[in-house]
Structure formats: C-alpha cells, structure tokens
Amino acid sequence: MLELDATPQAPADLIKDGTDASFVADVIEASQTVPVIVDFWATWCGPCKTLGPAIEAAVTNAGGRVKLVKIDVDRNQAYAGQLQVQTIPTVYAFFQGKPVDGFQGAIPPSEINAFVEKIAALGGDPEAEGLSAAIEAAELMLDEGEVADAVETFSAILQEEPNSAPAYAGLVRSYLALDDVEQAEAVLNGAPAEISTDPLLEAAHAQITLAREAANAGPVAELQAAVEADPANHQARFDLAIALHANGQVEEGVDQLLELFRRDREWNDGAAKAQLFTIFDAREAKDPIVLNGRRKLSSLIFA
Numbered sequence: 001m002l003e004l005d006a007t008p009q010a011p012a013d014l015i016k017d018g019t020d021a022s023f024v025a026d027v028i029e030a031s032q033t034v035p036v037i038v039d040f041w042a043t044w045c046g047p048c049k050t051l052g053p054a055i056e057a058a059v060t061n062a063g064g065r066v067k068l069v070k071i072d073v074d075r076n077q078a079y080a081g082q083l084q085v086q087t088i089p090t091v092y093a094f095f096q097g098k099p100v101d102g103f104q105g106a107i108p109p110s111e112i113n114a115f116v117e118k119i120a121a122l123g124g125d126p127e128a129e130g131l132s133a134a135i136e137a138a139e140l141m142l143d144e145g146e147v148a149d150a151v152e153t154f155s156a157i158l159q160e161e162p163n164s165a166p167a168y169a170g171l172v173r174s175y176l177a178l179d180d181v182e183q184a185e186a187v188l189n190g191a192p193a194e195i196s197t198d199p200l201l202e203a204a205h206a207q208i209t210l211a212r213e214a215a216n217a218g219p220v221a222e223l224q225a226a227v228e229a230d231p232a233n234h235q236a237r238f239d240l241a242i243a244l245h246a247n248g249q250v251e252e253g254v255d256q257l258l259e260l261f262r263r264d265r266e267w268n269d270g271a272a273k274a275q276l277f278t279i280f281d282a283r284e285a286k287d288p289i290v291l292n293g294r295r296k297l298s299s300l301i302f303a
Helices: 023-033 046-061 078-082 109-121 128-144 147-160 163-176 181-189 197-215 218-228 232-246 250-263 271-282 289-300
Strands: 014-019 038-039 067-072 089-096 098-104
Touching: 014 023, 014 046, 014 250, 023 067, 023 089, 038 046, 046 067, 046 109, 046 218, 046 250, 089 109, 128 147, 128 163, 147 163, 147 181, 163 181, 163 197, 197 271, 218 232, 232 250, 232 271, 250 271, 250 289, 271 289
Parallel strands: 014 067, 038 067
Antiparallel strands: 038 089, 089 098
C-alpha cells in the first residue's frame, strides 16, 4: 500500500544550528532537493533576537518545504566571509547548492513570511509530487496486472484528492480490467461535476462504451464471412469492427470502420464516424492507431 502523505518533519530536522564544518552537508547538499535558508547571526545582535524567531516560525509553518540553518558568525567565520557578510543579521537562501536570494537587516514579519514562502516555492509542491508518484505507482500496478492493488491505490488517492481526474480515470480502467463495467460506470458517475469534462474522464466514458459493446460482440469469423459474402452489408461490417476491437484487434476494427465510412458515410446517422471517434477518445492522443486513423478519416472527409 502506497503512502500518500509524507510524515511531517520534526522541527529538529527543519531548523538547526550550523557550523563551518557542517555547512556543506547542511546547506549545499541539503539544498539540492529542499531550499535552505541560512541566518547569519550573533548573540550580541539585537535585531537578530527578533528576526530569528520570526524566520523559525515561518519555516515551521512551511511544513517541510524549506529548511533553516542558523550560523553564529562569532564562532563560524569562514562561510560568512566567503559570502561577504558585512552586517548582521544577514539571510541567504540556497537552492540546488547555490545562493538564490537574501536580505540584510531586520524586516517586518509579513515580509519574512513572504520571503520564506517564495523560497519554499522553489522546491515545488511535495504534496502534488507525492500525488503524482502515487498515480504513477497505481498505473504501473494496473499495467502489470496487479488490478486489485491498483483499485486500492486509486481509491486511496481519491480519499486524499477527491478531484483527481487521473485517479478517477485509473479506477475506471481498473474495474474494466476486472470486467466490472457496472462498477466502472458507477465510479465515473460519482466524479465531481467540475472535472466531468476533463479529457481523461471523457476517455473513461468512451472506454466504458466500448466495454459494453464488447460484451455483446458477435463472433469475428462469422462476421468476417458475412462481409466477404456481401461487402455492401454495412451492418455486418459495423458489427465486425466492434468484434475486432473487442478481440484486441483495434487497428483492424478501425480499418473496417474507415471502409464503411468510405462506402457510405451517412449510414445509420453516421455510425461509422461516431464509432471511430469513440475509439479515438478511449485511447491516448499520441497512439499510432489514433494518429493514423484520424489522418485517414480526414483524407476521406475532404476527398
């Protein structure tokens, strides 16, 4: 079971007293993944006594998206000298091993909060990244046939993020993989209205439509024979296309629909074209079958 939420870091992990000896590990290396703010201060510095606690509070409120290292310049002068710290308090922010921002002197709490939030944003949104990683893991489970685990993971994601279109779409495909079309449709119908037009959910709707058609598809061999016996039998050709798709022969099914469209584009209120769009919508836009199918259909439309 994939953990969706990282355990919040303890303050000791977020805020620490640094030294010249630990500067590389605490700041340079640590900032490769999480922004690090360095507060150069001294015990005799009056403004430092106000600035320090304010920065600590802002970093704590950032919830692990930024860290703070406090350097006493009286005891640790090497890096303060390299960074040309001439007055204190001086604050530097590091990300990916390099200084990216900073300021000197005491500033109001509102400006401190804004500064910390700006620096924290450099590292991205860990919650969003965690959600993305969870979806990727669930997709991998589904691809590898671990469907029950995929259902559990997609469901857990939706508990954390109820408006996740990728999770809804993944859960629909998971139930379709279990041949549970009714549950797949129930999941799709339960998606919030604000994401109902998301392309992923539109694709899920098309996948459900195709799954229902597949359940009623006729035998490929018999339909193939009927088409060969009478190429003008449009219903047989349409049914053959559905049967081929249900049998995993998607490209062959698309070819039959294209041939039907070529022969009579208006047959059954344009059923061939509508079915092609359903197949295209159910697959990724970059799928070669979709790209080739759309190109061939366009050629027929504008011929």
